[in-house]
Amino acid sequence: MTDISIWWIRRDIRLQDNHALISAVENSDQLIPLFILEPQLMVDAAPKRRAFLLQALSDLDQQLQMLGTRLILRQGPARSAFEKLAGEFEICRAFAYEDYSPFSRQRDQAIAQILPLYLLRGITYHPPQEILKDDGNPYVVFTPYKNKWYSEPLPNPADCLPDPKVLPPLPSGITSQQLPDFVPAGDFPATADEAQARLESFIGGKIRHYQSRRNFLAQDGTSQLSPYLRFGLLSAREVITQAQMAYIQANSTAARSEIRTWMDELVWREFYTAILHHFPNVLEGPFRPDYKNIPWRDAPDDLLAWQNDETGYPIVDACMRQLKHTGWMHNRGRMIAASFLTKDLLTNWQAGEDWFMKNLVDGDPAANNGGWQWSAGTGTDTAPYFRIFNPVTQGLKFDPDGDYIVRWVPELQDLPPQYRHEPWKMSKEDAQGFGFTLGKQYPLPIVDHAFARQRTLAAYKSARGNP
């Protein structure tokens, strides 16, 4: 009997360092490289994230064709796709990487009823089940999690699997559905070559200044690898290996510290994945039950102003425009925008979480939820609720000359730096001198920060008083 396996591609759209693929290759005479375009990926996803996914699949298909096979695409719920395939061919098993969202886990349980499904661990370097406290419980605070993470062995280049040079053929007669049309997401070309080039370029350069530059919005000091990690065009192990090699080769304590700070960010990614695995209900509400009664405002106009980059706070609006135009936002920007929505507008963080998922090219349920709960102060490991970002101070600190602001809000480019952050502080005469009319080219602030701060402190206090 011919032994047929499925390589079920989900968050591992790559050939290199792919354990699920290699396991499938080693165990089959015929191989179906399968991707299922489930409704969640097509209907609910941000257009730029969808385009990224489709381009990545198209690129993977080309790589597969060079190895004499091709991608088999099915649209619709995974269950129907598997039932249909299992009805058409005698499929022995499927291999995939384990995913941790409640949706994925339920889906995988259903598929395991149809055929043997082997789930391999690897969308993070250290699987959520393996970084635990000594008593076997999961960590809920980042720093001890991180210490444990680093105390475990780190990978070296020999651990990364090479690309397969030959692949088993497809079963004869198998058909694939057509990949839907897409317009490539311009800022993030979704190809294996681009992913490798970005990784190499970052490891060969910017990583050495990461700690010093990562917070400055105009400096582009971060890797911008998040969509590539999100969809697995790069494996977590490969990325961590490269960073670890750079760390070992660095010739000063200062350089090592810059690199270690970047690795810490990859550990945040693993931490939030672990949180989602162990506490799936974070997708439903606050991690900390004492914050489930925050009296959020129901202020649709304010939410709309935030979404439409019309808050009148230039740094916030610049961040929201970066998101709108590129599908990506700088991490400092995400924190500023999230703090503004939750603390200045006292709007439920879940509205922001939802908006980010509808727009981010790297939208990832675990990282996004973690970031929002951190910003709202409701999460695992949060700044205390009384630490409220002042959007103007944040702008002055992390975009001192307003360069990032005017990149995205060019209406303010003729103003000197101090007014780029607070245009409302200009006198009428000054404004006229710059050809600017207050509230005309750019809106006035929709809320006074000092007032909003007091309102939020009172609201959080009242929630803590009424557990």
Ligand SMILES: Cc1cc2nc3c(=O)[nH]c(=O)nc-3n(C[C@H](O)[C@H](O)[C@H](O)COP(=O)(O)OP(=O)(O)OC[C@H]3O[C@@H](n4cnc5c(N)ncnc54)[C@H](O)[C@@H]3O)c2cc1C
């Ligand atoms: C409100 C909010 C929402 C967020 N939503 C997402 C999201 O949907 N998807 C996402 O990948 N990240 C999210 N982040 C985390 C972070 O902002 C992005 O990962 C980062 O900005 C991506 O840019 P980069 O690749 O240049 O990161 P770098 O600074 O170069 O970091 C390297 C990698 O580490 C990971 N990473 C970095 N910071 C974090 C973090 N705080 N939490 C988890 N992983 C991290 C990412 O995979 C990133 O690509 C969110 C943060 C906040 C505050």
